[in-house]
Amino acid sequence: MHSIIITFLVFLPVFAVYRKTAFPYFLAIAQHSLLGDYLTGGTQLLWPLTTQVYGIGLSITSLTNILMEGVAFVVSIIIMVKTNDLIKLFKPRTSNLLLAIPTFTVLLPTLLNFPLTVPAWLIPPHVFYVLIFLVSIVIALKSYRFHH
Numbered sequence: 001m002h003s004i005i006i007t008f009l010v011f012l013p014v015f016a017v018y019r020k021t022a023f024p025y026f027l028a029i030a031q032h033s034l035l036g037d038y039l040t041g042g043t044q045l046l047w048p049l050t051t052q053v054y055g056i057g058l059s060i061t062s063l064t065n066i067l068m069e070g071v072a073f074v075v076s077i078i079i080m081v082k083t084n085d086l087i088k089l090f091k092p093r094t095s096n097l098l099l100a101i102p103t104f105t106v107l108l109p110t111l112l113n114f115p116l117t118v119p120a121w122l123i124p125p126h127v128f129y130v131l132i133f134l135v136s137i138v139i140a141l142k143s144y145r146f147h148h
Contacts, residue, residue, distance in 0.1 A: 002033045003047040018095050024085065025098045028076075032106055035072055039065050061119045073125040089136040092143030099133040107133070 014022045037043040042055025080086040107130045
């Protein structure tokens with residue numbers, strides 16, 4: 001799932017149903033491949049067109065990686081606050097169920113991996129996202145169950 005092409009293809013039905021609402025979720029997943037994996041080793045960004053591995057090969061513990069991921073976290077919080085998306089995450093919206101994708105494929109596996117390979121400075125952003133996403137998913141599920 002680290003291929004931008006496959007990510008886009010998987011999101012086509014999501015875009016069809018949720019339209020522009022799905023775009024931030026797509027960006028969040030694409031950012032993981034483009035920023036995290038590209039910087040810290042490499043990934044097959046254009047698979048299945050090519051199996052070429054693209055990446056810089058920085059250490060996950062390098063100051064450059066930590067700073068770039070830290071800046072991405074701060075920017076994402078600023079965007080979520082400015083667009084009121086942070087508040088929308090705590091309202092019952094079925095589109096928030098899409099947060100299960102990054103939560104169960106990226107965030108939780110990263111935090112549950114022992115020994116923990118994430119630098120200590122990057123643990124708080126992971127925990128923050130896991131918590132707000134899980135709360136948002138639970139709110140959406142309760143609302144969905146209540147209405148159906």
